[in-house]
Amino acid sequence: MTADAEPQSSPRRRPKGDKRARTRAKLIQVAAQLSEEKGYDGVTMQEVARRAGMSNGAIYGNFKNREDLLAAIGPAYWPQVRPQTRPGASVAEIMRDVAEALIAVMPQRRRMGAGRLRGLAYSLANDGLQARAAERSARLVAIAAAWWRERFPDETQLPMPAEDLVRVIGALSEGLTFQRLVTPELIPDAVIYAAFAALAGERRAIPESASGRQ
Structure with a gap:
């Protein structure tokens, strides 16, 4: 998903x-x-x-x-986010599973983070690599969107169309990853859980100590 x-x-x-x-x-x-x-x-x-x-x-x-x-x-080499979800799980429960899976791969992503950034930077200046990345992303988005539609045939149960939801989950996961790698004190687990809860339409308070505010 x-x-x-x-x-x-x-x-x-x-x-x-x-x-x-x-x-x-x-x-x-x-x-x-x-x-x-x-x-x-x-x-x-x-x-x-x-x-x-x-x-x-x-x-x-x-x-x-x-x-x-x-x-x-x-x-x-870039550790993937592979949540385990139970049949019949709600959107909010699935989002929590995604948050847990992202948190689980953070230690591995920390070890690979510098290499990942170098690869992304190199791809930005290489049209061929960008085209390959776009093709792969489009294929995986289609697969993940089909998974969401199978789970929720009534797409109005989702916070947005399935393809858009998959793209947003991916962007949110990558953004939270690199922000956590750079400033781990600002992105503790509580913030990651809250971010995906918000995507599911839930409101979850972030403790003051976890938000980076004094």
């Missing part, structure tokens, strides 16, 4: 330990490490293949080009 909650591949289509999947994961890992060392401009297909101990043919068999490889780093 969030824009980054992409379903996992079916075991029938991708058996555990599949060689191609392991090769792809290794190449992404090496590309991520190289980007940390040299920046994204320093990542080349040839160097990634060399460091991974693979041929150029192996890397081009998994990624069409350099942009295709770079675009795979973010989804592979």
Whole structure:
């Protein structure tokens, strides 16, 4: 129900330990490490293949080009928000589940935050990466919106149309993440819960100590 909650591949289509999947994961890992060392401009297909101990043919068999490889780093390493919801949960209950899932991945996101920001900054100056990100986002928004419509066939029960709701949840999650990473004292758990409660149309008071006010 969030824009980054992409379903996992079916075991029938991708058996555990599949060689191609392991090769792809290794190449992404090496590309991520190289980007940390040299920046994204320093990542080349040839160097990634060399460091991974693979041929150029192996890397081009998994990624069409350099942009295709770079675009795979973010989804592979940025911890996703994957709430667990019970059947029949209300919008407010689901929003609380989303808040809990976001809080749960905050420690992992803290470790990956600097790399995530570097990747976003690089993408801003690369039309190809922006196009790939837009395509992926559109696909995941459609999947998440369909989930919301299945749960709430009467869309008037939602605070806004399903596609808009998915986009807002994603933007709210990312915004709260980076604000918390920069100023953790201003975004404690209570603020995150209150933000998603407000999105569900509920009013939840934020304690003075949690709001950053004296």
